[in-house]
Amino acid sequence: MFMAIENKKISQIVIEQIQEMIMKGELKAGDQLPPERIMTEQFEIGRPALREALKALEVLGLVERRHGLGNYIVNNVESNFFKPLSLSFKLNNGNVQEILQLRFLIETFTVREAAKMATTEDTFRLKEKQKTMIEAESPHEKSQCDKDFHFEIVRICKNGLILSTFENASYLLENFIGQAVYLSYFTAEDSIDRIYEEHQNIINAIEKRDADLAASFMNIHLNNIRPELLHEI
Structure with missing residues (x-):
């Protein structure tokens, strides 16, 4: 699903990949992202870098962390304070x-x-x-x-x-x-x-x-x- 990462700032490339998948229609609002353990394996990165990327996507209004359920793609961009x-x-x-x-x-x-x-x-x-x-x-x-x-x-x-x-x-x-x-x-x-x-x-x-x-x-x-x-x- 995701591509292994080389060079660049790791969290930034995670953000870019998820944004690109949204633009291509591979991820849609309501879709659940794989568990963090699976994502770290697919990206071949550590959990801290993944969580940094997911937090940034949450600030952008593209990802929502639901307690006990996982991370979901959402469309909170318009109502988000980030302009x-x-x-x-x-x-x-x-x-x-x-x-x-x-x-x-x-x-x-x-x-x-x-x-x-x-x-x-x-x-x-x-x-x-x-x-x-x-x-x-x-x-x-x-x-x-x-x-x-x-x-x-x-x-x-x-x-x-x-x-x-x-x-x-x-x-x-x-x-x-x-x-x-x-x-x-x-x-x-x-x-x-x-x-x-x-x-x-x-x-x-x-x-x-x-x-x-x-x-x-x-x-x-x-x-x-x-x-x-x-x-x-």
Whole structure:
């Protein structure tokens, strides 16, 4: 099942092999890995190196250790605290404009798909998130509601890869949205009421199943963000 290891850091190669097997479909969510004794024999490594690799895969959200049962392949990557896209962005000195470009790229597409695919229940959830944002008392609560509103639109389009990308950048998006809402909340000429109105326009377009109109309103919404006023993310 596994290949014997030579050179390199042993635990890293174990990680790479298991990741490659997942990519090839040889391992799937729910599959149980062989007992550690068998894996050390197949990899021809010691148990400490194997456990180091399994722990790293657990941190990545790919392996789960179940007490008394063994190690299983899982799909906890999206909910995992480890966000490689956000970390890479920071280490490469990314800027606010890049985050806005990512939002344009993803959200103008997903809002079109949402207009085509949204059910009555989907539009109801969007309305509820809009209502919760309006009723929220603090800028922090409002920014969380704003983020939830946009994530819900991405979820409606039912594209797992796009949602994973959006989720992976969640730290950056939360910070970005939080600052934008804060500015609107405390700046008279950039009232929070404008955000409410823009959200409502997007909801109405989705409810009408008008993809072009929905994309147009999303463009207006994102174009009204002033990245030059946002602090470094």
